[in-house]
Amino acid sequence: MTSARWLLRIARPEAWRLLAAAALGSLALSCSIGLMATSGWLISRAAQQPPVLYLTVAIVAVRAFGIGRGVIRYAERLVGHDAAFRVLARTRVQAWLDLDRAAPAGLGKLRSGDVLASLVGDVEAVQDLLVRAVLPIAIALITGTATVVMLGALLPAAGLVLLAGLLVAGLAAPAGSLLVAGRAERRLAPAKAALTDPVHELLTGSADLIAYGAAPAALARIAGRDRMLTSLSRKSAAGAGLGVAIGGAALAFTVVGELLVGIQAVREGQLSGVLLAVLALTPLAAFELTTTLPAAAQHLVRGLRAVDRLRALEDLPHPSVAWGNKAVSGHTLTILGADARWPGSAHPTLRDVTLRLAPGRRIAVVGASGAGKSTLVAALAGFLATERGSVTYGGVPLGELDEDSFRRQVVVCAQDDHLFDTTIRNNLLVGKPDATTGELMNALRQARLEAWVSRQPSGLDTTVGERAVQLSGGERQRLALARALLADPAILLLDEPTAHLDEPTAAELTRDILTATRGRATLLVTHRLDGLEDLDEVIVLGHGEVSRRGHPADILPSARTRSPARS
Structure with missing residues (x-):
């Protein structure tokens, strides 16, 4: 689909408003x-002192035009915006x-700055395209043509002079503007995205950058990209100034x-002498068409x-499952003889599982690491379609x-589950928006976090900070687990919930997870081998294939002897 067709598809429902x-x-x-024009005629005619x-x-026409200009302009702005x-x-x-549709696998190497630029800058640029480009150009064409015809009816030569001036101001001025600023305009959006990335990295990784003394280098990189954007x-x-200058000169001539x-x-x-003022003053108003x-x-x-x-976002790979509309019935999740491959990968990451x-x-x-554990979770969750x-x-x-x-039946709790920069309550409500306070506390109790929350001065209304910086690693994982349990899924997929935790904390969290999930269908992906004795089955993956499986x-x-999981 071409970009023009894409824009027409998006804007078509609002065509009548535009x-x-x-x-x-x-x-x-x-x-x-x-x-x-009427004011010019009125002043000239009044100078002859005719009967009132x-x-x-x-x-009356002057009054009507004066009032109508403001009222209709307001209506145009209201409808256009x-x-x-x-x-x-x-x-x-x-x-x-x-x-x-592309997330998470299809985003590939797309930078967060590019995504942010698309969701904010590019979307707003489409709004400006309509309000500040398409509408002014359409209005200039319609009104400019009518004005040239009007003056041409009074005096053909006057119509030609106005036409020439409007063409210079309406074509040469924008062309000169783009000639000067064209290359800058092409590089402006990528430059904004290039600046957004290091700023985002600085804000989210400031503690580590300061700890390693890398903050000055990060600031210097931001300053360099800011200078480029400036x-x-x-x-x-x-370029815009040049266009205004050309338009002003065209008006004078x-x-x-x-x-x-x-x-x-x-x-x-x-031509009547009274109409000379009309010819002279009309361009002053007509060139309002070209100033924008x-x-x-x-x-x-x-x-x-x-x-x-x-439009290019539509071309991103869609590796996830193409969903249908059948209602869910039954609660057994099965993967049978499956191969799965991440976009861009030369070989399947998962083979015959x-x-x-x-x-x-x-x-x-x-x-x-790299055995295919997370790929298995992605395939079971529908994030990655099997080939x-x-x-x-x-x-x-x-x-x-x-x-x-x-999604209401199968919930994924990953090692990097996102916690929002809001309260504990609001983070939990993501799992079940209509949950009561009692249900929230019960989920926290199952995740062994109730006592900690109760000790906080604000309780459930305690803020966790950006990326949950106010919480420890274990508290973050327990809060993510509580959110997953609150959703009350039939099946819970836990992807490395104890990753990045120290051994005592990881062991304690593993015990609590196994206690909280008793009686619930659960897949636990973990690099730890301790504490798994109460499970029904252990599957060992190696190079994307099942190497061993059976009772713990x-x-x-x-x-434990071979230690395949301790990489």
């Missing part, structure tokens, strides 16, 4: 031009859906040209490039199930 805004804008500018009755129509905000909302939702912004502003042809026409008797065009040209180029980047997670059954998956074999829930392939229903009593002793 057309109405263009019509209202043309009427508002027509009132401004009518006001100036001869001036009545012009007086309403349409633009609706398109902006639809664009943001579409960008989010494209990212959501330089590009200045070039862009210089047009007024002089109108006077020259008008005076000659009056001398030759082709240099900036409109920049917003047009910037907006079209933003549309290109937003079979696993059946029935209600109440608890299975541990262990293996060295061979199948994944079913209740005997139905994931691709036929309704995703929302499946049969597998754990030999696994």
Whole structure:
């Protein structure tokens, strides 16, 4: 799909609002031009001191044009911005859906700065494309044509002079602006994204950067990219300034040209002297059409490039399952003879893996780093579609199930589960938005975090900070576990919940996890071999394949001897 078709698809529901805004804008500018032309005629005619009755129509017209200009301009802004905000909302939702379909595997090497630039800067650029580029250009074409025809009817030469001036101001000025700022405009959005990345890294990793003495280097890198962005912004502003200068010069020459042809026409008797003021003053209002065009040209180029980047989000790989609409029935999650490959990988990360997670059954998956443990979780959760074999829930392939229903039944708790910079209560409510305080405390009790929360001055309303910096590693994992338990899923997939924890904390958390999940179908991916004796089965992965599996009593002793999981 081309970028133009993509934009038309997004904007089509608001087409009538955009057309109405263009019509209202043309009427508002027509009132401004009518006001100036009528005022010129009225002043010239009044100087001849005719009976007041001869001036009545012009007086009423001046009042009507003056009032109409403000009222209609307000209506145009109201309708135009309403349409633009609706398109902006639809664009943001579409960008989010494209990212959501690609996440997590399909995002690949896409930088967080690029994603942020798309969701904020590019989406807003589409709004500017409509309000500050498309509408001004459409209004200029409609009203400019009508004004040239009007003056041409009074004096053909005057119409040609105005046409020439408007073409210079409407075409040469934007062209000169883009010529000066074109390269800067092409590099502006990537430069913003390039600055966003190190700023985000600095804000999120400030403690580590300071600890290792790397903060000055990070600040220097930000300063360098900021200087680059500032330089590009200045070039862009210089282009806009050049466009304004060309437009101003065109206006001056047009007024002089109108006077020259008008005076000659009056001398030759082709034009009434009273109408000479109309020829001279009309361009002053008509050139209001062109004053916004240099900036409109920049917003047009910037907006079209933003549309290109937003449309490109549709081209991201979609490695996750293509969901259907069947309701979930049954509670057994099965992967049968499956191969799975991450986008860009030359070989499957998972090969011929079979696993059946029935209600109440608890299975541990262990293996060295790179063995395919997280890939198995991604495949079971539908984040990564298998290229061979199948994944079913209740005997139905994931691709036929309704995703929302499946997500309510199968919950993933990963080692890097995101905790939001808000309260403990709000972080828990992600798992179950309508949970009562009693249900929240019960989930915390199962995760062995209730006593700690009760000791906090604000209790459930204690804030955790960005990336949960106010919590210890064990507290973060317990809070993530409590959120998963609060969702009350039929199946719980735990991906390395004890990673990055010290041995005593990891051992304690493992015991609490096994206690909290008793009776619930659970898959525990872990690099620890201790504390797994009460599980139903242990599966050892190696190089993406099942190397051994069986009861913990049969597998754990030999696994500890070989230590495949302690990489």
